[in-house]
Amino acid sequence: MKHVSHWIGGKSWPGTSGATGDIYDPATGQVTGTVDFASATEVDAAVSAATEAAAGWRNASLARRAGVMFAFRELVRTHAGELAALISSEHGKVTSDAAGEVARGLEVAEFACGIPHLLKGSYSENVSTQVDAYSIRQPLGVVAGITPFNFPAMVPMWMFPIAIACGNAFVLKPSEKDPSASVLLAELLAEAGLPDGVFSVLHGDAVAVNALLGHPGVAAVSFVGSTPIAKHVYETATATGKRVQALGGAKNHMVVLADADLDNAADAAVSAGFGSAGERCMAISVVVAVDPVADELVGKIAERVARLRVGPGTDERAEMGPLVTGPHRDRVAGYLDSGVREGAVLAVDGRTHPVSGGEPGGFWLGPSILDHVTPDMACYTDEIFGPVLSVVRVPSHDAALDLVNANPYGNGVAIFTAGGGAARRFVSEVTVGMVGVNVPIPVPMAYYSFGGWKSSLFGDTHMHGTEGVHFYTRGKAVTSRWPEPGPGSVSLKFPVSN
Numbered sequence: 011m012k013h014v015s016h017w018i019g020g021k022s023w024p025g026t027s028g029a030t031g032d033i034y035d036p037a038t039g040q041v042t043g044t045v046d047f048a049s050a051t052e053v054d055a056a057v058s059a060a061t062e063a064a065a066g067w068r069n070a071s072l073a074r075r076a077g078v079m080f081a082f083r084e085l086v087r088t089h090a091g092e093l094a095a096l097i098s099s100e101h102g103k104v105t106s107d108a109a110g111e112v113a114r115g116l117e118v119a120e121f122a123c124g125i126p127h128l129l130k131g132s133y134s135e136n137v138s139t140q141v142d143a144y145s146i147r148q149p150l151g152v153v154a155g156i157t158p159f160n161f162p163a164m165v166p167m168w169m170f171p172i173a174i175a176c177g178n179a180f181v182l183k184p185s186e187k188d189p190s191a192s193v194l195l196a197e198l199l200a201e202a203g204l205p206d207g208v209f210s211v212l213h214g215d216a217v218a219v220n221a222l223l224g225h226p227g228v229a230a231v232s233f234v235g236s237t238p239i240a241k242h243v244y245e246t247a248t249a250t251g252k253r254v255q256a257l258g259g260a261k262n263h264m265v266v267l268a269d270a271d272l273d274n275a276a277d278a279a280v281s282a283g284f285g286s287a288g289e290r291c292m293a294i295s296v297v298v299a300v301d302p303v304a305d306e307l308v309g310k311i312a313e314r315v316a317r318l319r320v321g322p323g324t325d326e327r328a329e330m331g332p333l334v335t336g337p338h339r340d341r342v343a344g345y346l347d348s349g350v351r352e353g354a355v356l357a358v359d360g361r362t363h364p365v366s367g368g369e370p371g372g373f374w375l376g377p378s379i380l381d382h383v384t385p386d387m388a389c390y391t392d393e394i395f396g397p398v399l400s401v402v403r404v405p406s407h408d409a410a411l412d413l414v415n416a417n418p419y420g421n422g423v424a425i426f427t428a429g430g431g432a433a434r435r436f437v438s439e440v441t442v443g444m445v446g447v448n449v450p451i452p453v454p455m456a457y458y459s460f461g462g463w464k465s466s467l468f469g470d471t472h473m474h475g476t477e478g479v480h481f482y483t484r485g486k487a488v489t490s491r492w493p494e495p496g497p498g499s500v501s502l503k504f505p506v507s508n
Contacts, residue, residue: 012043014189016052016213017196019059020206026051031186031215036102036332037322039371045189047214053221056210060152060179061227063207068149068177070205072126075175079123081202082171086116089198093163093191098323100188101162102332102373103286105323108163115167117456118474122171128479129176138505141491147483149177150229150253154222156243157192158235159185159334160289160395166192168460168473169232173482174199174208181210183222187334189213223247230481232473233257234291236393237419237465244468255481256468257461259393260291260421264450265298265410265436266307270426274448276310278426279399282450284318284377287333288342288397292422292444292451295394296383297401298410304403308357308381311399315358315377321366328366332373333396339373342396349380349389349400357381360397385413393419407432415441420463424450443467 014033016023025046033043048056067075086093094108101108133144155169162184170180184192192211199209212218222228223246230253233243237258244256264282266275282294299307321328333339343361350356356378363376375397383390383400390400404410414423424446425436433447443462446452454460454475461472471481 011041012190014043014045014193014213016046016048016056017193017209017211018052018056018207019210020200022193023052023055025213029214029217031213033100033187033189034335035099036334036373037324038369039336039373042099045186045213047186048212048218048221050217050221052212053218053225056181056212057152057225057227059207060181060210063205064149064151064179067174067179067205067208068151070177072129075177076123076125078199078203079119079125079171079175082199082204083116083119083123085198085202086112086119086195089194090116093194096190096194097162097188098331100190101159102334103289103323104328104331105326107286107331108323111161111164114453115161115164118167119171121456121474122175125175128476129483137489140493141489143487143489145485145487147176147479147485149483151178152181152228153178153230153232153482154181154183154228156183156219156222156231156233156235157185159187160286160291162188162191163195165234166195168234168478170209172474172478174204176479176482178482179208179210181212181222181228183212183214183218186213186215219243220246223252224250226250228252230254231256232481240468253481254469255461255471255473257291257473258466258468259419260462260466261296261390261393261417261419262292262294262422263296263298263414263417263424264294265300265414265423265425266303267300267407267425267427267429267432268303269428270303271428272303272307272310275426276307276314278424278450279311280314280318280377282424283399284315284330284397287330287375289334289395290451292453294424294450295398295400296390297399298413299401299403300407300410301403301405304401308379308401312358312379315379318363318377319366320363320374320376321368322372325367330377330397332368333375334373336373338396339375342394342398343375345389345392345394345396345398346378346380349383349387352387352389354383354387354389354400355381357401385416407436411436411439415439418465421466422446422452422462424448424452443472
């Protein structure tokens with residue numbers, strides 16, 4: 011069996027805490043390895059190495075920082091297949107989906123290659139007589155990222171390429187469920203020429219997380235995960251003076267108006283609802299069908315679901331894999347029973363969906379549809395995070411908009427319609443951070459920023475794009491005067507522009 015250790019100071023760092031966790035292959039249910047869990051001692055070692063490295067890295071030229079990012083980009087491209095295979099073996103998603111994850115993470119690394127342009131400040135000559143003013147942005151020092159199991163490569167790459175390109179040192183605490191991809195990324199960064207200590211990886215559980223949140227050497231924390239943990243991260247870290255961006259849970263709706271192309275809408279609902287077994291923070295979990303299209307739409311979705319091939323990631327034909335753990339699979343399946351008890355109709359029961367080539371002990375649950383769901387049901391109020399699509403029927407566009415806006419989450423939403431006016435009004439009035447028009451998963455490109463509203467975000471800064479650059483730097487305004495030689499004068503007046 012494999013064993014995964016930390017990465018500190020530019021090398022593998024065996025754990026000293028004595029605590030470890032198991033790594034599973036979700037397709038078989040078997041333990042395939044172990045991972046070291048960090049104590050406060052390992053956290054101190056990583057932050058100390060990062061602090062020492064940050065002092066020199068912040069003074070590295072922009073050309074050198076960009077050069078490391080360009081080299082890292084090419085190495086990730088070369089090792090994309092290896093990364094995808096690691097993700098599939100520990101997370102369970104099919105390799106094509108894992109490859110897509112790597113590609114989307116790589117886009118942020120490519121964005122970070124433009125750091126010389128992104129860090130350009132401004133300059134104003136003669137704001138007063140012989141006085142110039144300019145602005146610069148400088149790195150924070152040591153920053154940390156805490157990332158979830160569902161995207162073990164992409165979400166870390168939303169964070170560290172920009173943070174490092176801005177001149178910071180970065181400490182990553184990935185999910186202990188699928189830790190191997192983060193170590194490979196660390197090895198590729200080292201091969202790209204990143205100095206030792208600028209990037210570290212700490213594995214573990216809440217002990218490591220809380221040690222990072224309270225560590226005085228950490229200036230900022232980025233987080234992606236569930237809303238309760240996001241709130242804990244935000245409140246704990248800000249209490250110690252840290253800058254925090256904490257992205258929480260989601261309940262993403264897809265509104266289908268009566269004039270929509272129902273075939274396109276059904277394709278989108280299946281793709282966005284069941285890709286990666288629904289374990290995406292941007293997965294569509296609720297289809298809001300505006301009368302009178304619900305019956306026809308549900309029928310079209312069910313037809314497509316029946317044709318989905320569920321199987322292990324090693325099956326090139328598989329379209330959906332297992333869930334990440336057995337307890338998570340059981341929790342998700344429980345919503346099928348609770349939905350029926352509360353009055354929903356189980357239109358498609360994923361527990362009976364055939365699995366092609368999967369081991370009986372794997373964490374399998376096929377795609378499921380709950381129809382006639384109402385907003386008071388647990389399958390609607392809770393973030394299920396699995397392959398369960400709920401269908402809510404509403405009488406009008408206004409009712410659909412009100413339903414979405416009443417939800418406490420505000421991560422992503424989509425509307426399917428042929429009407430430009432209806433779409434434009436929806437975009438303007440919906441209280442959600444990322445909106446798709448005839449696009450089911452509106453994840454922004456790397457040069458825009460990712461993040462939701464309401465209980466889907468704690469903090470005021472979204473990830474990657476220009477907001478990411480601003481999060482990992484702080485502004486400094488400089489007022490400069492180089493007077494001509496000559497007699498001076500003293501004035502106690504408040505300085506104003508003449």
